Amino acid sequence: MNYDFLDESGQILREAGRLGKIDPNVIEFLAAPGRVVTFRIPMKMDDGSFRVFDAHRVRYNDALGPSRDGTRISTDLDLDEVKSLALIMSIKHAAGRIPAGGGKGGIVADPRELSDREFESLCRAYIRNLRPRGRAYDVPGADIGTDLQTMSWMLDEYESVTGYHEPAAVNDKPPILGGSLGGYEATGSGVFDVFREAAEQADFDIENARVAIQGFGQVGSVAATMFYEAGCDVVAVCDSRGGVYSSDGLDIPALLAHKKSTGKVSDFAGSEPIVSEKVLECDCDVLVPASVQGVITADNADRIQARMVVEAANAPTTIKADAMLLERGVIIVPDVLANAGSVQLCQMERSQGLSDNYWDIDTINHLRQKRLARSYREAVTTAAEHQLKSVRLGAWINALKRIEEAMHLRGWC
Structure with a gap:
Protein backbone atom coordinates (compact mmCIF):
# COMPACT_ATOMS: atom_id res chain seq x y z
CA MET A 1 0.00 0.00 0.00
CA ASN A 2 1.47 3.32 -1.07
CA TYR A 3 0.31 5.69 1.66
CA ASP A 4 2.23 8.79 2.69
CA PHE A 5 0.85 9.60 6.15
CA LEU A 6 2.91 12.79 6.54
CA ASP A 7 1.97 14.15 3.12
CA GLU A 8 -1.74 13.47 3.69
CA SER A 9 -1.66 15.21 7.08
CA GLY A 10 0.04 18.19 5.46
CA GLN A 11 -2.61 18.37 2.75
CA ILE A 12 -5.41 18.51 5.32
CA LEU A 13 -3.49 21.19 7.24
CA ARG A 14 -3.16 23.39 4.16
CA GLU A 15 -6.77 22.91 3.05
CA ALA A 16 -8.17 23.66 6.50
CA GLY A 17 -5.90 26.71 6.68
CA ARG A 18 -7.15 27.96 3.32
CA LEU A 19 -10.82 27.42 4.12
CA GLY A 20 -10.51 28.87 7.62
CA LYS A 21 -8.50 31.86 6.38
CA ILE A 22 -5.76 31.06 8.88
CA ASP A 23 -2.74 33.38 8.92
CA PRO A 24 -0.32 31.96 6.29
CA ASN A 25 2.54 32.49 8.75
CA VAL A 26 0.82 30.11 11.18
CA ILE A 27 0.42 27.47 8.47
CA GLU A 28 4.05 27.92 7.45
CA PHE A 29 5.14 27.36 11.05
CA LEU A 30 2.90 24.28 11.37
CA ALA A 31 4.20 22.79 8.12
CA ALA A 32 6.93 21.05 10.14
CA PRO A 33 7.47 20.11 13.80
CA GLY A 34 8.83 22.66 16.21
CA ARG A 35 11.34 20.22 17.68
CA VAL A 36 12.49 16.71 16.74
CA VAL A 37 14.73 14.50 18.87
CA THR A 38 16.17 11.26 17.47
CA PHE A 39 18.55 9.06 19.43
CA ARG A 40 19.82 5.50 19.66
CA ILE A 41 19.56 3.20 22.66
CA PRO A 42 22.34 0.60 23.16
CA MET A 43 21.36 -2.53 25.08
CA LYS A 44 22.92 -5.74 26.26
CA MET A 45 20.42 -8.56 25.77
CA ASP A 46 19.78 -11.48 28.11
CA ASP A 47 21.80 -13.84 25.92
CA GLY A 48 24.84 -11.54 26.05
CA SER A 49 24.33 -10.09 22.56
CA PHE A 50 24.28 -6.38 21.78
CA ARG A 51 21.50 -4.45 20.03
CA VAL A 52 20.80 -0.82 19.17
CA PHE A 53 17.25 0.59 19.09
CA ASP A 54 16.29 3.76 17.25
CA ALA A 55 13.99 6.15 19.10
CA HIS A 56 12.23 9.46 18.44
CA ARG A 57 10.28 12.24 20.14
CA VAL A 58 8.50 15.05 18.29
CA ARG A 59 7.13 18.20 19.94
CA TYR A 60 5.04 19.58 17.11
CA ASN A 61 3.63 22.81 18.55
CA ASP A 62 3.30 24.12 22.09
CA ALA A 63 1.50 27.45 21.57
CA LEU A 64 -1.45 26.24 23.67
CA GLY A 65 0.59 24.58 26.39
CA PRO A 66 3.14 21.81 27.09
CA SER A 67 3.22 19.11 24.45
CA ARG A 68 2.00 15.58 25.15
CA ASP A 69 1.12 12.40 24.57
CA GLY A 70 1.73 9.00 22.96
CA THR A 71 4.75 6.68 23.00
CA ARG A 72 4.69 3.86 20.43
CA ILE A 73 6.89 0.78 20.47
CA SER A 74 6.62 -0.90 17.09
CA THR A 75 8.83 -2.38 14.40
CA ASP A 76 7.00 -0.31 11.77
CA LEU A 77 7.63 3.05 13.45
CA ASP A 78 9.48 5.70 11.48
CA LEU A 79 10.13 9.40 11.99
CA ASP A 80 7.62 10.59 9.38
CA GLU A 81 4.88 8.62 11.14
CA VAL A 82 5.83 10.20 14.47
CA LYS A 83 5.74 13.69 12.91
CA SER A 84 2.27 13.04 11.44
CA LEU A 85 0.93 11.70 14.73
CA ALA A 86 2.34 14.69 16.62
CA LEU A 87 0.57 17.06 14.21
CA ILE A 88 -2.70 15.17 14.62
CA MET A 89 -2.22 15.29 18.40
CA SER A 90 -1.85 19.08 18.17
CA ILE A 91 -5.15 19.23 16.30
CA LYS A 92 -6.90 16.88 18.76
CA HIS A 93 -5.90 18.99 21.73
CA ALA A 94 -6.89 22.26 20.10
CA ALA A 95 -10.18 20.93 18.69
CA GLY A 96 -11.03 19.61 22.17
CA ARG A 97 -10.20 22.93 23.88
CA ILE A 98 -7.36 21.28 25.78
CA PRO A 99 -4.51 23.64 26.79
CA ALA A 100 -1.75 21.45 25.38
CA GLY A 101 0.42 21.06 22.33
CA GLY A 102 0.98 17.92 20.30
CA GLY A 103 3.73 15.44 21.06
CA LYS A 104 4.49 11.91 19.94
CA GLY A 105 7.38 9.52 20.27
CA GLY A 106 8.46 5.95 20.28
CA ILE A 107 11.00 3.19 19.84
CA VAL A 108 11.55 0.94 16.84
CA ALA A 109 11.20 -2.47 18.50
CA ASP A 110 8.90 -5.47 18.89
CA PRO A 111 7.94 -5.92 22.57
CA ARG A 112 7.02 -9.55 21.86
CA GLU A 113 10.64 -10.35 21.04
CA LEU A 114 11.94 -8.97 24.34
CA SER A 115 12.06 -10.58 27.76
CA ASP A 116 10.41 -8.76 30.64
CA ARG A 117 13.80 -7.50 31.82
CA GLU A 118 14.82 -6.34 28.33
CA PHE A 119 11.51 -4.55 27.79
CA GLU A 120 11.69 -2.75 31.14
CA SER A 121 15.30 -1.75 30.47
CA LEU A 122 14.35 -0.39 27.06
CA CYS A 123 11.48 1.71 28.46
CA ARG A 124 13.69 3.12 31.20
CA ALA A 125 16.50 3.85 28.74
CA TYR A 126 14.05 5.74 26.52
CA ILE A 127 13.27 8.14 29.36
CA ARG A 128 16.93 8.57 30.34
CA ASN A 129 17.98 9.32 26.77
CA LEU A 130 14.96 11.55 26.15
CA ARG A 131 15.99 13.72 29.11
CA PRO A 132 12.44 14.99 29.71
CA ARG A 133 11.91 18.25 31.59
CA GLY A 134 8.67 17.37 33.29
CA ARG A 135 5.03 18.32 33.41
CA ALA A 136 5.46 21.88 32.08
CA TYR A 137 7.44 20.90 28.97
CA ASP A 138 6.62 17.55 27.34
CA VAL A 139 4.61 14.69 28.85
CA PRO A 140 4.92 11.16 27.38
CA GLY A 141 1.81 8.97 27.33
CA ALA A 142 0.88 5.49 26.14
CA ASP A 143 0.13 4.29 22.61
CA ILE A 144 0.62 1.12 20.57
CA GLY A 145 3.02 -1.20 22.39
CA THR A 146 2.85 0.68 25.69
CA ASP A 147 0.45 0.36 28.63
CA LEU A 148 -0.01 0.97 32.35
CA GLN A 149 3.11 -1.04 33.18
CA THR A 150 5.42 0.66 30.68
CA MET A 151 4.27 4.10 31.80
CA SER A 152 4.88 3.07 35.42
CA TRP A 153 8.47 2.18 34.53
CA MET A 154 8.89 5.47 32.67
CA LEU A 155 7.50 7.52 35.57
CA ASP A 156 9.73 5.70 38.04
CA GLU A 157 12.78 6.29 35.84
CA TYR A 158 11.97 9.97 35.48
CA GLU A 159 11.52 10.35 39.24
CA SER A 160 14.73 8.39 39.91
CA VAL A 161 16.68 10.71 37.61
CA THR A 162 15.20 13.93 38.99
CA GLY A 163 15.06 12.84 42.62
CA TYR A 164 11.47 13.88 43.37
CA HIS A 165 7.93 12.69 42.77
CA GLU A 166 6.06 14.27 39.86
CA PRO A 167 3.02 12.19 38.80
CA ALA A 168 1.96 14.73 36.16
CA ALA A 169 5.26 14.21 34.27
CA VAL A 170 4.00 10.99 32.61
CA ASN A 171 0.48 10.18 31.45
CA ASP A 172 -1.51 6.92 31.26
CA LYS A 173 -0.14 5.44 34.47
CA PRO A 174 -2.13 3.39 37.03
CA PRO A 175 -4.30 5.26 39.56
CA ILE A 176 -2.16 4.01 42.45
CA LEU A 177 0.78 6.00 41.00
CA GLY A 178 -1.26 9.14 40.45
CA GLY A 179 -3.09 8.15 37.28
CA ASP A 356 -3.44 15.85 44.27
CA ASN A 357 -7.22 15.53 44.22
CA TYR A 358 -8.57 12.41 42.50
CA TRP A 359 -12.08 12.05 41.07
CA ASP A 360 -14.61 9.20 41.00
CA ILE A 361 -15.40 7.37 37.78
Missing part, protein backbone atom coordinates in the same frame (compact mmCIF):
# COMPACT_ATOMS: atom_id res chain seq x y z
CA SER A 180 -6.80 8.48 36.63
CA LEU A 181 -9.67 6.03 36.77
CA GLY A 182 -11.13 5.20 33.36
CA GLY A 183 -7.85 5.33 31.49
CA TYR A 184 -8.05 1.90 29.84
CA GLU A 185 -11.58 2.50 28.55
CA ALA A 186 -11.18 6.18 27.61
CA THR A 187 -10.53 5.91 23.85
CA GLY A 188 -12.98 3.09 23.15
CA SER A 189 -15.71 4.63 25.29
CA GLY A 190 -15.03 7.99 23.66
CA VAL A 191 -15.54 6.44 20.22
CA PHE A 192 -19.06 5.52 21.28
CA ASP A 193 -19.65 8.92 22.96
CA VAL A 194 -18.88 10.76 19.72
CA PHE A 195 -20.83 8.24 17.64
CA ARG A 196 -23.86 8.81 19.83
CA GLU A 197 -23.62 12.58 19.34
CA ALA A 198 -23.14 12.14 15.58
CA ALA A 199 -26.13 9.79 15.41
CA GLU A 200 -28.29 12.33 17.24
CA GLN A 201 -27.18 15.11 14.91
CA ALA A 202 -27.97 12.96 11.86
CA ASP A 203 -31.22 11.48 13.23
CA PHE A 204 -29.56 8.06 12.98
CA ASP A 205 -31.28 5.23 14.88
CA ILE A 206 -28.75 3.56 17.19
CA GLU A 207 -30.82 0.57 18.29
CA ASN A 208 -30.24 -2.48 16.07
CA ALA A 209 -27.72 -0.57 13.94
CA ARG A 210 -25.33 -3.06 12.31
CA VAL A 211 -21.73 -2.32 13.32
CA ALA A 212 -18.45 -3.68 11.92
CA ILE A 213 -15.17 -3.06 13.76
CA GLN A 214 -11.76 -3.54 12.17
CA GLY A 215 -9.40 -3.96 15.11
CA PHE A 216 -10.19 -5.66 18.41
CA GLY A 217 -7.44 -4.47 20.70
CA GLN A 218 -7.89 -2.11 23.61
CA VAL A 219 -9.85 0.49 21.62
CA GLY A 220 -11.89 -1.80 19.38
CA SER A 221 -12.91 -4.21 22.12
CA VAL A 222 -14.08 -1.46 24.48
CA ALA A 223 -15.97 0.27 21.66
CA ALA A 224 -17.57 -3.06 20.69
CA THR A 225 -18.80 -3.51 24.25
CA MET A 226 -20.32 -0.02 24.26
CA PHE A 227 -22.10 -0.60 20.93
CA TYR A 228 -23.36 -3.99 22.11
CA GLU A 229 -24.69 -2.61 25.40
CA ALA A 230 -26.49 0.19 23.51
CA GLY A 231 -28.50 -2.36 21.51
CA CYS A 232 -26.46 -2.37 18.31
CA ASP A 233 -25.74 -5.58 16.40
CA VAL A 234 -21.96 -5.94 16.14
CA VAL A 235 -21.85 -8.16 13.05
CA ALA A 236 -18.11 -8.30 12.34
CA VAL A 237 -14.83 -7.79 14.17
CA CYS A 238 -11.22 -8.72 13.44
CA ASP A 239 -7.81 -8.60 15.05
CA SER A 240 -4.31 -9.18 13.69
CA ARG A 241 -4.93 -12.96 13.48
CA GLY A 242 -8.28 -13.03 11.67
CA GLY A 243 -11.90 -12.02 11.94
CA VAL A 244 -15.42 -13.29 12.65
CA TYR A 245 -18.82 -12.44 11.19
CA SER A 246 -22.42 -13.14 12.16
CA SER A 247 -25.36 -11.57 10.33
CA ASP A 248 -27.41 -11.83 13.54
CA GLY A 249 -24.79 -10.03 15.62
CA LEU A 250 -21.95 -11.35 17.77
CA ASP A 251 -22.21 -11.97 21.51
CA ILE A 252 -19.50 -9.48 22.50
CA PRO A 253 -19.07 -10.56 26.17
CA ALA A 254 -18.65 -14.16 25.02
CA LEU A 255 -16.27 -13.08 22.25
CA LEU A 256 -14.15 -11.17 24.77
CA ALA A 257 -13.96 -14.30 26.93
CA HIS A 258 -13.02 -16.35 23.86
CA LYS A 259 -10.22 -13.96 22.96
CA LYS A 260 -8.93 -13.90 26.52
CA SER A 261 -8.67 -17.68 26.56
CA THR A 262 -7.35 -18.22 23.00
CA GLY A 263 -5.58 -14.96 22.20
CA LYS A 264 -7.66 -14.39 19.06
CA VAL A 265 -11.21 -13.77 17.84
CA SER A 266 -10.98 -16.49 15.17
CA ASP A 267 -12.89 -19.76 15.62
CA PHE A 268 -15.55 -18.15 17.80
CA ALA A 269 -18.58 -20.44 18.08
CA GLY A 270 -21.53 -19.50 15.88
CA SER A 271 -19.54 -17.18 13.61
CA GLU A 272 -18.10 -17.30 10.11
CA PRO A 273 -14.46 -16.42 9.33
CA ILE A 274 -13.84 -13.08 7.61
CA VAL A 275 -10.60 -11.37 6.58
CA SER A 276 -9.72 -7.86 7.68
CA GLU A 277 -10.33 -6.26 4.28
CA LYS A 278 -13.83 -7.75 4.06
CA VAL A 279 -14.76 -6.37 7.49
CA LEU A 280 -14.43 -2.92 5.92
CA GLU A 281 -16.72 -3.88 3.06
CA CYS A 282 -19.34 -5.99 4.85
CA ASP A 283 -23.05 -5.17 5.07
CA CYS A 284 -23.28 -2.74 7.99
CA ASP A 285 -24.65 0.64 8.99
CA VAL A 286 -21.63 1.77 11.00
CA LEU A 287 -18.00 1.00 10.20
CA VAL A 288 -15.36 1.51 12.90
CA PRO A 289 -11.78 1.26 11.60
CA ALA A 290 -9.82 0.78 14.83
CA SER A 291 -6.46 -0.58 13.70
CA VAL A 292 -4.01 1.45 11.60
CA GLN A 293 -3.90 4.36 9.19
CA GLY A 294 -4.70 4.29 5.48
CA VAL A 295 -7.05 1.26 5.33
CA ILE A 296 -9.92 3.00 3.51
CA THR A 297 -8.57 4.12 0.15
CA ALA A 298 -9.71 5.11 -3.32
CA ASP A 299 -9.40 1.43 -4.24
CA ASN A 300 -12.03 0.17 -1.78
CA ALA A 301 -14.14 3.26 -0.95
CA ASP A 302 -16.79 2.29 -3.53
CA ARG A 303 -17.25 -1.04 -1.75
CA ILE A 304 -17.84 0.49 1.69
CA GLN A 305 -21.51 -0.18 2.53
CA ALA A 306 -21.72 1.67 5.85
CA ARG A 307 -23.77 4.84 6.18
CA MET A 308 -21.43 6.14 8.88
CA VAL A 309 -17.67 5.70 9.37
CA VAL A 310 -16.40 6.34 12.90
CA GLU A 311 -12.62 6.64 12.86
CA ALA A 312 -11.30 4.99 16.00
CA ALA A 313 -7.80 4.73 14.48
CA ASN A 314 -5.65 7.69 13.47
CA ALA A 315 -6.05 8.62 9.78
CA PRO A 316 -7.69 5.37 8.60
CA THR A 317 -9.26 7.13 5.59
CA THR A 318 -7.16 8.64 2.81
CA ILE A 319 -8.03 12.05 1.37
CA LYS A 320 -9.31 10.59 -1.91
CA ALA A 321 -11.45 8.00 -0.14
CA ASP A 322 -12.79 10.67 2.22
CA ALA A 323 -14.01 12.73 -0.75
CA MET A 324 -15.57 9.68 -2.41
CA LEU A 325 -17.47 8.68 0.72
CA LEU A 326 -18.71 12.22 1.42
CA GLU A 327 -19.93 12.50 -2.17
CA ARG A 328 -22.06 9.38 -1.57
CA GLY A 329 -23.53 10.91 1.58
CA VAL A 330 -21.61 8.75 4.05
CA ILE A 331 -21.18 10.46 7.43
CA ILE A 332 -17.53 10.46 8.52
CA VAL A 333 -16.83 11.01 12.20
CA PRO A 334 -13.14 11.99 12.02
CA ASP A 335 -10.29 10.62 14.10
CA VAL A 336 -9.41 13.95 15.75
CA LEU A 337 -12.85 13.84 17.39
CA ALA A 338 -13.78 10.14 17.49
CA ASN A 339 -10.67 8.84 19.23
CA ALA A 340 -10.06 11.88 21.42
CA GLY A 341 -11.37 10.22 24.57
CA SER A 342 -7.81 9.46 25.64
CA VAL A 343 -6.60 13.04 25.26
CA GLN A 344 -9.54 14.28 27.33
CA LEU A 345 -8.72 11.63 29.93
CA CYS A 346 -5.04 12.66 29.94
CA GLN A 347 -6.07 16.25 30.56
CA MET A 348 -8.16 15.08 33.52
CA GLU A 349 -5.26 12.92 34.72
CA ARG A 350 -2.99 15.97 34.60
CA SER A 351 -5.48 18.12 36.52
CA GLN A 352 -5.80 15.45 39.21
CA GLY A 353 -2.03 14.95 39.46
CA LEU A 354 -1.31 18.66 39.77
CA SER A 355 -3.94 19.18 42.45
CA ASP A 362 -18.84 8.96 37.39
CA THR A 363 -17.28 12.43 37.34
CA ILE A 364 -14.67 11.33 34.80
CA ASN A 365 -17.22 9.66 32.49
CA HIS A 366 -19.54 12.68 32.67
CA LEU A 367 -16.76 15.14 31.79
CA ARG A 368 -15.45 12.94 28.95
CA GLN A 369 -18.90 12.59 27.38
CA LYS A 370 -19.67 16.29 27.77
CA ARG A 371 -16.38 17.50 26.28
CA LEU A 372 -16.35 15.07 23.35
CA ALA A 373 -19.96 15.87 22.41
CA ARG A 374 -19.19 19.60 22.55
CA SER A 375 -16.19 19.23 20.24
CA TYR A 376 -18.27 17.32 17.69
CA ARG A 377 -21.08 19.87 17.75
CA GLU A 378 -18.61 22.70 17.29
CA ALA A 379 -17.01 20.95 14.31
CA VAL A 380 -20.42 20.35 12.69
CA THR A 381 -21.33 24.02 13.17
CA THR A 382 -18.05 25.22 11.64
CA ALA A 383 -18.41 22.86 8.68
CA ALA A 384 -21.93 24.19 8.06
CA GLU A 385 -20.75 27.81 8.28
CA HIS A 386 -18.20 27.07 5.56
CA GLN A 387 -20.72 25.02 3.54
CA LEU A 388 -18.61 21.89 3.89
CA LYS A 389 -19.70 18.26 3.95
CA SER A 390 -16.58 17.41 5.92
CA VAL A 391 -16.79 17.45 9.72
CA ARG A 392 -13.06 16.67 9.65
CA LEU A 393 -12.30 20.04 8.07
CA GLY A 394 -14.64 21.71 10.55
CA ALA A 395 -12.62 20.24 13.42
CA TRP A 396 -9.27 21.19 11.86
CA ILE A 397 -10.45 24.76 11.22
CA ASN A 398 -11.55 25.10 14.85
CA ALA A 399 -8.21 23.73 16.04
CA LEU A 400 -6.15 25.98 13.76
CA LYS A 401 -8.07 29.07 14.85
CA ARG A 402 -7.20 28.36 18.48
CA ILE A 403 -3.54 27.70 17.68
CA GLU A 404 -3.49 30.85 15.55
CA GLU A 405 -4.90 32.96 18.38
CA ALA A 406 -2.34 31.56 20.84
CA MET A 407 0.56 32.18 18.45
CA HIS A 408 -0.58 35.76 17.80
CA LEU A 409 -0.98 36.52 21.49
CA ARG A 410 2.49 35.15 22.16
CA GLY A 411 3.90 37.36 19.41
CA TRP A 412 5.24 34.47 17.38
CA CYS A 413 3.87 35.82 14.12
